Amino acid sequence: MAQTPPLLRRARERAAARLKPGFMSHEDARRAADRREGPVPEGMAPLHVATWNVHSCVGIDARFAPDRVAGVIRGLNVDAIGLQEVGWHHRGETGIDQFAFLAEATGYKALSGPTKHNSQAHYGNAILTRLPVLDTVPIDLSLPVREPRGALAAVLEVEGTPVRLIVAHLGLDPWERNAQVDRILDHVAAGRSMPTIFMGDLNEWRPSAPRLKRLSEQLPDCAAPRSFHARLPTLRLDRIFVSGELKLAGYDVVRNALTRRASDHLPVKALIGVPRKG
Template sequence: MKLRIATYNIHKGVSSFGSRPRVHALKQALNSMEADVFFLQEVQGRHDRYATRHAGNWPELSQHQFFAGDSHHCAYGMNAVYDHGHHGNALISCYPIASARNQDVSDHAYEARGILHCVVQSPAGELHCYVVHLGLFAGSRKRQTEALIAAVEGSSPPDAPVIIAGDFNDWTNQLSDTLRKRLGVTEVFDTNLPARGFGTYLRQLSGRGVKIKPARTFPAALPWLRLDRIYVRGMKVESAQVLHGPLWARLSDHAPIVATLVLE
């Protein structure tokens, strides 16, 4: 079975500059990806100020419900709560969502973070999907990664297909090796190794091999930092790409990653 998935930090449905509403354009962009499952971060569950300021251009539904429409299933994990609303992670799936649980992994009062775990009932069986948004500080990310590992180990069978996707804020790529070793996952760009050359030859001679790096996804107009990831277990990566450029820069500060997986 083939499965097309996407991960995307949607910046609460407003533009990076000027906070102009982008919710309707985002829905069109999501539809254009033709993904079976979307892993979304910074999804606005409610924002009274935007709803009032942009009346007529801001949906009455929560963003995850608006994006899902009548054709998809959705689950929402509320993380940050404030007087005029709240936002968090969301999973949108063309397949039924059997269960959903949101775990608070906030490391301090200034950054509300969570892990949304959903069990998706695909035609090939259950998929354990984890939507992740980690903190801005290295110490927080390390502790949140330990919480993620414990969550995956405690909520999914060891032989179950697993997808972990989201905004890891891990621009120095310190977490991937830990996740690979502890959970047996692969990042979707792990197989995109650089072409053989003199530098590769020297690394092989030294025994260091080729350094595996995730894709660049931030900022969306000209990605430089490696923030967003998709880790999988129990499936083969057929393809993966970052969607970036002027069009995507108008929608969010992050570029989305789209990947096609084959269930093993």
């Protein structure tokens, strides 16, 4: 009897595996990692957050459209959103305060964390929120001979519970990100103990990166769907980490006709359970 060729045999084995209950293909697993759906546990307050690199409000169609970015933010309907690349840098239009524009156009309070603030650039991170703000602290992440970087930390009140929210845009080189993650974790360790969320464009595309492992030791759950490039998202650059007191109930990447044009990144949205005070 003639033997079945190896390629045909493996194809038949894969086809048979697909018929088994609970089978998940590689692509199915990738899609499952892009979202989570679940309720906030009983006794916890719901907190809706998002992170988004807005690319100076210049879309992949090369159009400067802060009104379009504001429309996306309004549609997300979150309690707080961390933004990166807000303002004029090498893109967009000069003379427009994008921090103020986005606050007015969305109805949120804007907390600005510029990393470049001079005659040539007003640019950096921002937090837009409709929650009470108890405190804000900028964190300098700049390193010699590299582009100025920073993070913005805010303490927000969620139904009586203070929650630390840190938004950052990390550097392009691994050694740079190593130092920046150290500074962020040092800030958390030096501050008052409280539930903490760290989010932003981390520029980490390797899931085994040591920076991500160090963050996970302190902030054990993470939303990391594929969010870049907006046209065909394959990289998990935009992440939302949460500390152990919080429950990351659900998350998703927001991909629709508007978000696919408004920036080169897609927004990442999450539902987080926060312990109620007392």
